[in-house]
Amino acid sequence: MKSPFAKKVTAQADRHLINEVAKRLDAPARRQFMKYSMSLGSLAMLTGCDTSSDEALDKMLTGISRFNDRVQWAIFNPDRLAPTYPDSMIKVPFPFNAYYDVDQVREVDGSTWKLEVSGLVADKRSWTLAELAALPQMAQTTRHICVEGWSAIGRWGGVPFRTFLEKIGADKTARYIGFKCADDYFTSIDMPTALHPQTIMALTFADHTLPADFGYPMKIRMPTKLGYKNPKHVMSMFVTNTNPGGYWEDQGYNWFGGS
């Protein structure tokens, strides 16, 4: 996603989003909104034509992506549910994806694993797998969408993330939650998505222990976000007001990453 072409595709998606948002506004708000986004759009065209300045193009596209983050945050509906599907539609075998090949998958020892918790929370003690498994559980069959051009329906089960956040006394007015994984992956999400009723700390896939490939011992599963926002093999999490970025996000993927 680092290439200028990939970034142009992102900019096109942003134009699409701008039009989608405009459709939802009433007439005066739409005029104002379009005035603002059109000025961004004409800037895009001007800078886009100036191929001698990659730096300017880069800066402008990053600006649009930040704008896109703010728009997605603003229109995110905490009560709207992502579609769920019958279990007969679960994709077998489910696709694997990571920034490395499947033979490089990290083998995490679930018997010694402890989820570390830090930042703006009342209770910073770490959690064993058995402790998480003893909390209330839910499961849902949803579609995972990867920006690399595939999507697949899967079934993830585990602890509703909201339940966990309330249990540890997380500051629900904080803006972000960051995650660090057993590989070099990291990502972060907005608090409204963390509290969404379909966001889960997944411990199972298709009603069995989460396989290593899919993020054992725990992944954060959000059907309202694109694949790269769903961290596998989570080792630690922290609540913060400073945007922690992410592995792909820091290389040009849109940070909010809604789907």
Ligand SMILES: Nc1nc2c(c(=O)[nH]1)N[C@H]1C(S)=C(S)[C@@H](COP(=O)(O)O)O[C@H]1N2
């Ligand atoms: N720890 C970790 N989590 C990760 C990734 C990764 O490389 N490492 N890749 C992300 C991407 S881009 C996708 S599409 C999904 C793939 O999840 P799956 O292997 O369960 O299909 O994991 C996401 N979470």
Ligand SMILES: [Mo]
């Ligand atoms: Mo992905």
